[in-house]
Amino acid sequence: MTVSRRGQVPPFAVMSVLARVAELRAAGRDVVSLCAGEPSGGAPSDVRRAMTELMSGPSPLGYSETAGIRPLREALAEHYRRWYSLAVDPDAIAVTTGSSGAFTAAFLAAFDVGDRVALARPGYPAYRNVLTALGCEVVDLDAGPAARFSPDVAMLERAHARAPLAGLVLASPANPTGTMVDAELLAAIGRWCAAHGVRLVSDEIYHGITADGSVGGCAWTTDRSAVVVSSFSKFWGMTGWRLGWCLVPDDLRGSVDALAGNLALCAPVPAQHAALAAFTERSYAEASAAVESYADARRLVLEAIPDLGWGAVAPADGAFYVYAELDEALAPQADSVAWCSALLESVGVALTPGTDFDPVHGGSAVRISLAAGPETVGAALVRIHRFQTGFR
Ligand SMILES: Cc1ncc(COP(=O)(O)O)c(C=O)c1O
Numbered sequence: 001m002t003v004s005r006r007g008q009v010p011p012f013a014v015m016s017v018l019a020r021v022a023e024l025r026a027a028g029r030d031v032v033s034l035c036a037g038e039p040s041g042g043a044p045s046d047v048r049r050a051m052t053e054l055m056s057g058p059s060p061l062g063y064s065e066t067a068g069i070r071p072l073r074e075a076l077a078e079h080y081r082r083w084y085s086l087a088v089d090p091d092a093i094a095v096t097t098g099s100s101g102a103f104t105a106a107f108l109a110a111f112d113v114g115d116r117v118a119l120a121r122p123g124y125p126a127y128r129n130v131l132t133a134l135g136c137e138v139v140d141l142d143a144g145p146a147a148r149f150s151p152d153v154a155m156l157e158r159a160h161a162r163a164p165l166a167g168l169v170l171a172s173p174a175n176p177t178g179t180m181v182d183a184e185l186l187a188a189i190g191r192w193c194a195a196h197g198v199r200l201v202s203d204e205i206y207h208g209i210t211a212d213g214s215v216g217g218c219a220w221t222t223d224r225s226a227v228v229v230s231s232f233s234k235f236w237g238m239t240g241w242r243l244g245w246c247l248v249p250d251d252l253r254g255s256v257d258a259l260a261g262n263l264a265l266c267a268p269v270p271a272q273h274a275a276l277a278a279f280t281e282r283s284y285a286e287a288s289a290a291v292e293s294y295a296d297a298r299r300l301v302l303e304a305i306p307d308l309g310w311g312a313v314a315p316a317d318g319a320f321y322v323y324a325e326l327d328e329a330l331a332p333q334a335d336s337v338a339w340c341s342a343l344l345e346s347v348g349v350a351l352t353p354g355t356d357f358d359p360v361h362g363g364s365a366v367r368i369s370l371a372a373g374p375e376t377v378g379a380a381l382v383r384i385h386r387f388q389t390g391f392r
Contacts, residue, residue, distance in 0.1 A: 009129035013337050014352045021350045032380040033350040034369045037175060039237035041290050044283035047238065051274040061269045066261040068095025068245070069272050075279045076245055083207070084218045092248055094256050095267045099205045099231035099244035103130060105263060106227040106246055109255035110199045111136050115166035118159050120151040122323065122358035124175045139165060144361055145312035145325060149177040152185065153192050160196060168193055171203035172216060173318025176357045176367040180210065180317035183217045190223030200226035205244070208235035209291050210318035211298060225249045235287050236278045241271040294320040297370035297377040304381045308388055320370040323354065327364070329388055335363035346390070347383040
């Protein structure tokens with residue numbers, strides 16, 4: 001039987017951490033898990049109420065049009081006016097199965113086998129793995145501590161000079177670093193991509209989750225040939241609802257619609273209807289309150305880091321992560337995978353090893369998720385401190 005090489009993507013180290021968390025909990029251990037990239041509070045109350053009403057209502061909730069129900073695309077267009085003062089045509093919006101569905105359709109529509117697509121490293125592993133499975137060549141932009149964890153135009157110039165790039169996937173705020181590309185750099189990157197025929201895919205799924213209360217810059221402000229990808233998963237805490245969207249440039253609209261239709265027919269329809277309630281004032285307020293709790297947790301982690309003896313910390317401007325180099329705190333463990341495992345076994349705290357985000361340098365880094373809020377994160381920090389002093 002044939003087995004495609006496409007499926008041979010690397011497993012995530014965090015999956016074995018999570019499996020061990022489940023085993024320890026089943027054995028009665030008290031474990032604080034700060035691995036997950038999902039808000040613990042879940043969807044806004046108006047969205048939950050809307051879903052309850054839908055479930056007892058008469059609608060059969062069958063397939064929708066591939067691009068998503070019209071009222072949701074209109075509400076999203078209004079959201080772009082509200083957050084970015086941008087006019088977006090609802091027909092340029094494709095509602096998808098999480099932003100993950102948007103990435104697959106956008107990558108397939110924009111890139112051919114063999115195309116070179118640049119990514120920041122460290123970065124979200126699924127971009128690398130999906131692009132590789134699709135036969136694209138992933139080009140790393142080394143955005144580690146020496147580059148303040150941020151990609152820039154000079155890196156693009158160098159990569160493009162080696163062999164032409166077809167695309168760039170840029171996330172701001174980024175996972176795992178929380179790094180935000182400021183408006184000036186975003187505009188410069190957008191202009192560079194447009195001038196060099198490089199398709200920018202802008203991952204904006206952590207917009208609205210920032211330490212300074214800003215929203216984040218939308219790539220469509222400067223480059224309408226970019227694909228903008230976003231989601232209900234993070235700001236609205238709706239990870240399991242599997243609902244995202246993308247802003248599709250004119251030249252990709254037909255392909256994205258045809259591909260998305262063939263891949264998934266449409267995004268989950270009950271979630272699409274309920275998500276209309278994500279745009280009420282109450283929903284924005286509830287989501288913003290969750291963002292404040294991540295900021296409180298971030299403060300706790302940043303204050304604790306000097307005491308923990310950790311090294312360079314990524315800016316953590318946004319999203320809900322802190323990504324830090326362990327430096328001498330790593331010893332006696334060989335790397336962050338072993339360090340995370342020892343931490344879990346001895347004091348019951350689960351973190352994500354940096355190897356999941358950076359196959360080259362991630363062995364000395366960890367990611368802490370702030371999504372559980374300040375109380376849980378504070379309790380974990382006490383345990384991490386105990387673990388580290390035990391080894392000194
Ligand atoms: C940077 C980034 N992009 C995309 C996703 C996918 O999210 P979803 O498919 O739930 O919208 C994630 C999930 O953690 C992420 O961290």
